[in-house]
Amino acid sequence: MANSVLPTTLSNYSAGLIHFTKFCDDFNIPKEVLIPISETLLSMFISMCAAGSVSKSTMRTWVEGLHLWHVINDAPWHGSFVLSHTIKVHSLVMSKQLLKTQPRVPPKWPPNPLAEPKRPIMINQIRALHCHLDHTNAFDITVYDITCIAFWCCCRLGELLINTTYDSKAHVSHSTAITCGTSSNSTKFINFDIPCTKTKADSNRINISDSTCVTSPILAFEHHLAANTNVPMNAPLFAFEMAENSWSPMKCTWFLDRCNEIWHEEGISSALEHGFQIGSTTHLLLLGVDPWIVMAQGHWTSQLFLGYWRKCEEILSLFISFSFQSCDSILTTMSTFKSHLLNGQ
Numbered sequence: 001m002a003n004s005v006l007p008t009t010l011s012n013y014s015a016g017l018i019h020f021t022k023f024c025d026d027f028n029i030p031k032e033v034l035i036p037i038s039e040t041l042l043s044m045f046i047s048m049c050a051a052g053s054v055s056k057s058t059m060r061t062w063v064e065g066l067h068l069w070h071v072i073n074d075a076p077w078h079g080s081f082v083l084s085h086t087i088k089v090h091s092l093v094m095s096k097q098l099l100k101t102q103p104r105v106p107p108k109w110p111p112n113p114l115a116e117p118k119r120p121i122m123i124n125q126i127r128a129l130h131c132h133l134d135h136t137n138a139f140d141i142t143v144y145d146i147t148c149i150a151f152w153c154c155c156r157l158g159e160l161l162i163n164t165t166y167d168s169k170a171h172v173s174h175s176t177a178i179t180c181g182t183s184s185n186s187t188k189f190i191n192f193d194i195p196c197t198k199t200k201a202d203s204n205r206i207n208i209s210d211s212t213c214v215t216s217p218i219l220a221f222e223h224h225l226a227a228n229t230n231v232p233m234n235a236p237l238f239a240f241e242m243a244e245n246s247w248s249p250m251k252c253t254w255f256l257d258r259c260n261e262i263w264h265e266e267g268i269s270s271a272l273e274h275g276f277q278i279g280s281t282t283h284l285l286l287l288g289v290d291p292w293i294v295m296a297q298g299h300w301t302s303q304l305f306l307g308y309w310r311k312c313e314e315i316l317s318l319f320i321s322f323s324f325q326s327c328d329s330i331l332t333t334m335s336t337f338k339s340h341l342l343n344g345q
Contacts, residue, residue: 016062120279145224154298
């Protein structure tokens with residue numbers, strides 16, 4: 001059960017368990033009441049966390065870790081409304097206290113680049129990579145394949161790339177089942193499953209559709225597979241061949257460095273990881289793709305993806321004009337989408 005969680009997440013969960021154990025030791029709470037933990041005790045623990053200025057996201061992570069601890073020990077979980085309300089109240093109190101402590105005239109510090117809105121990757125940047133990458137080099141072929149899939153499929157780079165070491169439970173492998181087909185309008189598609197995502201601990205499906213242009217992810221994916229035929233089946237799907245019959249997984253830093261190298265030469269702004277998902281979301285919406293379809297393509301389970309929209313004035317005008325021109329078409333699209341969900345497709 002512990003192995004079903006990504007190592008970084010499990011480390012954060014363990015921190016919550018350590019802090020809870022220390023909290024119980026400090027207040028001499030008997031060990032026999034530690035599992036299952038009552039909701040009152042959980043709320044008291046959260047209150048102490050808030051007193052120590054622990055953020056809301058950290059509180060929730062620690063509570064999730066305690067919940068997993070109960071699951072592993074086959075113990076009932078009593079965290080419910082009272083616990084959620086306690087987290088919410090203490091978060092509001094901490095926010096108000098922070099506002100009170102801030103000076104009215106903030107100091108003139110240099111701008112924090114991480115606090116600025118992340119720049120989206122736009123279609124002209126994908127085309128620049130198509131023009132300047134070496135399509136006979138295994139490394140560049142893999143870079144371009146990941147670029148096209150991340151852009152057109154609204155993928156997080158962490159779903160396709162390796163940050164540190166390869167983990168078959170977290171990263172898609174070369175042996176994964178790949179499904180090919182053609183839709184009713186003769187559009188070619190390819191699907192494959194990834195073991196887990198940022199928002200889900202179980203598998204999720206990457207849906208690749210032919211964009212019918214030079215940056216088509218179908219063409220890029222097929223070229224990648226054809227150029228890296230000697231990569232073993234137990235290797236990551238997006239690994240590339242090297243000299244002397246060796247291979248290497250594509251790492252996120254290598255990928256971004258290569259992309260930014262070309263964009264710098266072309267006078268195009270560099271980008272960070274989230275730029276691909278932000279740019280692809282905006283591009284698909286500007287093409288007139290239904291927002292619900294974009295939400296499904298990017299594996300969002302909530303409307304948080306609205307924060308990834310750019311050029312909102314164009315997107316809103318586009319869809320409002322659609323509503324005036326083709327209401328029946330929109331209703332048909334939504335009806336089809338609903339039936340696909342009901343059929344589990």
